[in-house]
Each structure stands twice: as structure tokens, then as C-alpha cells.
Amino acid sequence: MHDVATEVTLVVVVGILLIGAVATIANRIGVAAPLLLVLLGAVIALVPGSPEIVVPPEVFLTIILPPLLYTAALRVPAVDFRRNLRVIGYLSVVLVALSALAVALVLQSIWPVIGFAAALALGAVVAPPDAVAATALGKRLGLPPRVVTILEGEGLLNDATALVLLTTAVAAIERPGSSEVEGAALVGDFALAVVVALVVGVVVGYATVLIRQLAGDRAIDTAISIATPFVSFLAAESLRGSGIVAVVVTGLVIGNRSQIRIRATRRAQESATWSTFSVIVENGVFLTMGMQLPAVIIAVDAGERHLAGVVAVGLLLCAVLLAVRLAALPPLLAWLRHHAGRVQRGHARLAERLDSVDTSTKRGARLRYAHIVRGHDITALRDQRLGWRDTLAIGWAGMRGVVTVAAVQTLPADTPMRAELVLAAFVVAIVTLLVQGGTLSFLVRALGVGKNASDRRRAELESLVGEAIDAGIEAMRREAEVNGIDEMIVEVASERMLARRDWAAHVAEVDPDDPSTDVAQISRLRHVAIEAERVWLDRVRRTGRFDSSTVAVAQRIIDREEIGLQADEDEH
Numbered sequence: 001m002h003d004v005a006t007e008v009t010l011v012v013v014v015g016i017l018l019i020g021a022v023a024t025i026a027n028r029i030g031v032a033a034p035l036l037l038v039l040l041g042a043v044i045a046l047v048p049g050s051p052e053i054v055v056p057p058e059v060f061l062t063i064i065l066p067p068l069l070y071t072a073a074l075r076v077p078a079v080d081f082r083r084n085l086r087v088i089g090y091l092s093v094v095l096v097a098l099s100a101l102a103v104a105l106v107l108q109s110i111w112p113v114i115g116f117a118a119a120l121a122l123g124a125v126v127a128p129p130d131a132v133a134a135t136a137l138g139k140r141l142g143l144p145p146r147v148v149t150i151l152e153g154e155g156l157l158n159d160a161t162a163l164v165l166l167t168t169a170v171a172a173i174e175r176p177g178s179s180e181v182e183g184a185a186l187v188g189d190f191a192l193a194v195v196v197a198l199v200v201g202v203v204v205g206y207a208t209v210l211i212r213q214l215a216g217d218r219a220i221d222t223a224i225s226i227a228t229p230f231v232s233f234l235a236a237e238s239l240r241g242s243g244i245v246a247v248v249v250t251g252l253v254i255g256n257r258s259q260i261r262i263r264a265t266r267r268a269q270e271s272a273t274w275s276t277f278s279v280i281v282e283n284g285v286f287l288t289m290g291m292q293l294p295a296v297i298i299a300v301d302a303g304e305r306h307l308a309g310v311v312a313v314g315l316l317l318c319a320v321l322l323a324v325r326l327a328a329l330p331p332l333l334a335w336l337r338h339h340a341g342r343v344q345r346g347h348a349r350l351a352e353r354l355d356s357v358d359t360s361t362k363r364g365a366r367l368r369y370a371h372i373v374r375g376h377d378i379t380a381l382r383d384q385r386l387g388w389r390d391t392l393a394i395g396w397a398g399m400r401g402v403v404t405v406a407a408v409q410t411l412p413a414d415t416p417m418r419a420e421l422v423l424a425a426f427v428v429a430i431v432t433l434l435v436q437g438g439t440l441s442f443l444v445r446a447l448g449v450g451k452n453a454s455d456r457r458r459a460e461l462e463s464l465v466g467e468a469i470d471a472g473i474e475a476m477r478r479e480a481e482v483n484g485i486d487e488m489i490v491e492v493a494s495e496r497m498l499a500r501r502d503w504a505a506h507v508a509e510v511d512p513d514d515p516s517t518d519v520a521q522i523s524r525l526r527h528v529a530i531e532a533e534r535v536w537l538d539r540v541r542r543t544g545r546f547d548s549s550t551v552a553v554a555q556r557i558i559d560r561e562e563i564g565l566q567a568d569e570d571e572h
Contacts, residue, residue: 011051019283034286034401034433041290053291060406062233064281065159066247068402070229071274073156073251080149081252083377086339087332087386088153091394092128095328096161099127102324103317110313114416117172122421124165125408126317126428128158130401143393143449146384151397159403160197160244164190166407173415196241201249204232208250209257218266225270228254268563285402289426296426299419310420314427321428322436325398329391336386340378347374389447399437400429469497526561533558 022040026033044050081088100123107119129151143151168189208228215221229247236246258267300310350371357364408425411418473494480490537558541551 011053015284015287016280019280019287023279023283033283035430035438037283037286038290038293038430038433041287042293043290045291045294050291052295053288058410060285060402061163061410062243063230064285065403065406066229066233066243067226067274068278068281069156069159069244070232070247070251071278072152073248074255074271074274076149076152076156076252076255078252078256080145081153083381084146084150084153087150087336088157090328090332091150091154092157093161095325096124096127096158097165098328099321099324100124100162100165102320103127106316106320107313110316111417111420114421115173117169118411118415118417118421121166121169121173121411121415122408122425124162124169125411125425126321126400126404127165128162128400128403129155129398130403143444144384144390146381146386147390147394147449150394156248157245160193160242160248161190162403163244163407164193164242166410170410170412173412192240193242194245196239197236197243197245198249200236200239200241201232201246202253204228204235204246205250205253205257208254209261212258212266213261218269221262221266222269222273225273265560265563282402285405289402289405289429293426296419296423300423310423311427313420314424315431317424317428318431318435321400321432322395322398326392326395329395333386333388333391340381343374343378343381347371347378350374389449393440393444393447393449396436396443397440399432401433404429472497530558530562 018040019037022036023033026036100120103123103126104116104119107114107122108116111119208224208231212221212224215224228250232246232250233243237243258270297307300307350367353367357367404425408422411421415421476490476493479485480487537551537554
């Protein structure tokens with residue numbers, strides 16, 4: 001027992017160190033870390049005496065996937081998600097279903113022996129793009145905010161559609177004497193799963209925010225945050241809902257409600273915790289995938305099918321998936337343009353109704369609020385209108401990843417040509433990461449996608465910060481009048497806030513990524529100052545010149561300064 005525990009601990013520690021090293025190298029050479037990890041894993045698996053790593057797919061789907069999706073959902077603005085819900089729904093439901101069906105038809109024509117149910121099962125496995133890979137790459141490439149939101153939303157919800165399809169197909173495989181997939185039952189199960197998940201996700205999200213507000217200890221707050229995705233997932237699954245959708249909804253609720261309900265320090269702590277988890281687990285799956293690849297190849301090579309033929313089928317499926325995705329986007333673009341006209345006409349009709357309603361009543365206030373929100377929606381969608389360049393970038397950013405690798409291993413052991421299906425799924429995941437993920441940056445630059453996004457963002461910053469500071473100053477003045485605070489104190493506090501507005505105006509006019517700008521230079525100076533403070537404080541701590549509790553307070557002050565600086569840099 002002791003030897004087993006030691007071996008497991010060693011494997012985990014070495015794996016984390018390898019992930020950190022590879023991620024660092026990948027960032028320096030501009031290569032996607034998952035690709036290097038897959039290759040490294042394959043090399044490790046070929047070394048004599050290397051451990052055999054097998055992660056049960058059930059563990060992945062119930063323990064690993066929920067927190068990964070929860071982490072991604074925390075960062076998605078609810079307003080942007082709502083504005084693009086139609087696009088996200090189309091990509092995560094309709095496109096996934098079409099992709100799975102296309103793959104199933106192609107597979108059945110090539111390997112008729114597997115049957116339609118098994119073919120559809122593999123189609124469901126390879127249909128959903130990865131929830132993390134595309135969005136992380138998209139943000140790094142500077143894609144427009146709307147494109148990033150669409151990719152994030154698609155990645156968060158498409159797994160639910162795929163897993164419902166997979167579950168139905170697997171049930172058909174296991175049903176003796178039948179391989180038919182019942183369409184009506186499939187639609188009914190999906191609708192029930194989504195409705196239950198929405199209710200559970202909202203309830204768990206609001207309850208979690210309330211509980212975390214009442215939690216007085218940071219450690220307890222972190223513990224609650226860690227437990228939240230599992231509570232949401234298990235509650236939804238126990239009620240026949242989609243645990244995946246429930247987790248996503250919970251993350252959206254908490255991510256947006258916590259901005260005003262939970263202190264910044266706790267949110268920073270939560271973000272650091274989940275970011276660390278995501279980096280280790282997401283990359284760990286790719287490392288494990290590489291270590292499993294030789295065994296998958298050996299299993300296929302020992303069968304009746306030639307290895308090259310199976311790989312060719314995997315490459316064909318990549319082409320089918322890309323073709324379906326690209327073909328599905330032009331109709332979406334045309335529909336969005338048509339829908340924009342309907343929204344504008346609806347907004348005009350709402351304005352006419354508002355003219356005849358007393359806005360002092362509750363009904364009038366609701367109509368006025370709806371009119372304002374819809375007006376902002378129209379403006380935002382007009383300013384961020386999707387063009388053919390944006391849709392082409394969305395189409396190309398369809399990399400498969402961890403869900404594909406894990407879900408394919410849930411196929412029953414008696415599935416016809418199971419080894420070949422598993423290898424085909426591996427080929428799809430690796431090739432899409434290599435080809436589409438490796439060339440997306442070139443495509444974005446060639447198309448010029450998002451070249452004006454940063455300019456618009458900086459232009460909005462000055463106005464936004466200015467209005468926020470005006471609201472803050474007005475609140476200070478009211479508070480001073482009520483409590484008899486000296487006017488001089490108010491002026492001092494106001495000057496500090498106005499200085500922040502002036503600085504925001506300056507930031508809006510410069511490129512924050514340029515190391516020669518004032519913004520970058522001040523960040524560098526602040527880093528130097530913080531480091532000097534840390535060294536000085538450490539010297540004082542070791543000499544015992546001040547009381548330890550006093551030193552600890554000073555340490556927290558410096559830490560908060562560093563957290564704020566890091567948050568500013570991450571934003572840019």
C-alpha cells in the first residue's frame with residue numbers, strides 16, 4: 001500500500017512539474033501547450049518501465065469536467081452571453097447535432113458493420129469544440145469581444161448537447177436487438193435536461209452567493225467555491241437534468257452577482273484557485289492523452305483494420321467537421337442580419353407603447369427599463385456586427401480537446417470496432433489542435449479580425465471610468481452632508497479620484513502592450529517598488545525590530561498592492 005501511494009504521489013508531482021515546464025516553453029516558442037504535452041506523453045509512454053496512466057472516463061465527466069466549465073463560466077459577462085444567446089444556441093445545439101449526424105453518416109458508409117448507433121456515438125464525441133482551448137487562444141490573439149463571447153458560450157454549452165446524444169446512442173448500442181435512435185425520446189430528454197439544469201443552476205448560484213456573503217472566513221469562502229460546481233452538477237444529475245448546463249448557469253450567476261456581492265480580495269483568491277486548477281487539469285488531460293496514444297495504436301494494429309486506414313478515416317472526419325462548421329455559418333450570418341431588423345422594429349414599437357404609459361407605475365418602469373436595455377443591445381450588436389471575417393475565424397476555431405478524448409472512452413467494451421473508433425477520436429482531437437489551433441493566429445492576422453477592437457475598448461474606458469468616478473464623488477458628498485464630514489476631507493478624497501480619471505484618459509490614448517509607454521513604465525516601477533518593500537520587510541521581520549503582528553499587517557498591505565497591480569496587467 002505504501003509503495004502504491006508513493007508511486008501515485010510521484011507520478012502526480014512529476015506530472016505537475018512537466019506541465020509547468022512545457023507550458024513555459026510553449027509560451028516562449030509560440031506553440032500551443034496541448035500539442036507539446038501530447039507529444040511528450042507519447043514519448044514517455046514508449047520509455048520502458050513508464051507507468052500506465054488510465055483515468056476512468058466517469059471520473060473525468062463527474063470530477064474534472066464540471067470545475068473546468070465552472071471556471072470558464074465565471075469569466076463570461078452575463079449581458080454579453082444574453083445578447084449572443086441565439087448564436088450560441090445555434091452553434092451549441094444545432095451545429096453539434098448536424099456535425100454528429102454528418103460524422104455518423106460518413107462512418108456508417110465506410111464501416112457499415114458498426115451500425116448507426118455506434119457511428120452516432122462517435123459523432124457526438126467529436127462534434128463539440130473544446131471549451132477552453134479556442135477561447136484562451138482567441139483572447140491571446142485579440143479577437144473582438146463578441147467573437148470571444150460566442151466561442152466561450154459555444155464551448156460551455158455544446159458539451160451538454162453532445163453528452164445527451166452520446167448517452168442516447170450508447171443506450172441504443174446496449175439495447176439487445178436494436179440499434180435505432182429514437183428521435184422523439186432524444187428531443188424530450190434534452191428538453192427536460194435543459195429545463196431542470198436551468199432551475200438548479202440559478203438556485204445553486206444565488207444560494208452560493210448568499211452563503212459566501214455570510215461567510216466570515218476566507219478559507220471557508222474558498223471551500224464553498226470549490227464545492228459549488230460539484231453541488232450544482234450532482235443536484236441536476238439526480239433530478240435527470242444536465243449537470244453540465246447546471247454548472248455553466250451556476251458559474252454565470254456567481255461570476256456576475258459576485259461583482260457587487262463578494263469582496264474583491266475573495267474574488268481574486270477564487271480566480272487564482274480556479275486558474276491554477278484549470279491549468280493543471282486541462283494540460284494534465286492532454287499529457288495523459290499522449291501517454292494513452294501508443295496503447296490505442298497497438299490495440300488497432302492488433303486488429304483486422306490497418307492502422308493507416310483508421311488514421312485516414314480520422315483525417316476524413318476532421319475534414320467533414322470543418323466543412324459542416326463552415327457551411328453552417330453563412331446561414332447564421334444571414335439570419336442575424338434579418339433578426340437585427342426585427343429587433344429594431346420591436347424597439348420602435350416599445351417606444352410607442354412607452355409614450356402612452358405612466359412611467360411612475362411599476363408597469364411603466366418595467367417598460368422603460370426594457371426599452372433602455374434593448375436600446376443598448378441594439379447599439380452594442382451594431383457596433384460589434386459580425387462580418388464574414390469574424391464568422392470565418394469562428395468557423396476555424398473549432399478545435400477538439402479534453403471532452404472528445406474522455407467521452408470516447410465511455411463507449412461500451414462490446415461496441416463494434418471500439419479500438420478503431422477510439423483512435424479516430426484521438427486523431428480528430430490531435431489534428432484539429434495541430435492544424436486549426438496552429439494556424440488560427442495566421443488566419444486572424446491575415447483577415448485583420450479585431451484590429452479595431454482595442455481602439456474601441458480604449459475609447460470607452462475614459463467615458464466609463466469618468467462616469468463611475470462622478471457617481472463616487474456624488475456619493476461622498478451626500479455622505480459628508482449627512483455625517484458632517486469636513487469639506488476639506490471631501491476635497492482631498494475627490495482629488496484622488498479625479499486623478500484616477502485623468503489617468504484613465506491617458507491610458508485610453510496609448511497602447512498598453514507597448515513597453516515604452518508610460519503605462520508600462522509605471523507598472524515596471526511599481527513592481528520594483530513592491531519588490532524593494534518586500535525585501536525591506538523581510539529584513540525587518542528577521543531582525544525583530546517590529547512586532548510580528550504589525551509586520552503581518554504591513555505584509556497584507558503590500559500584497560493588496562501587488563494584487564491590484566496584477567489585476568490591472570491581466571486586464572490589459
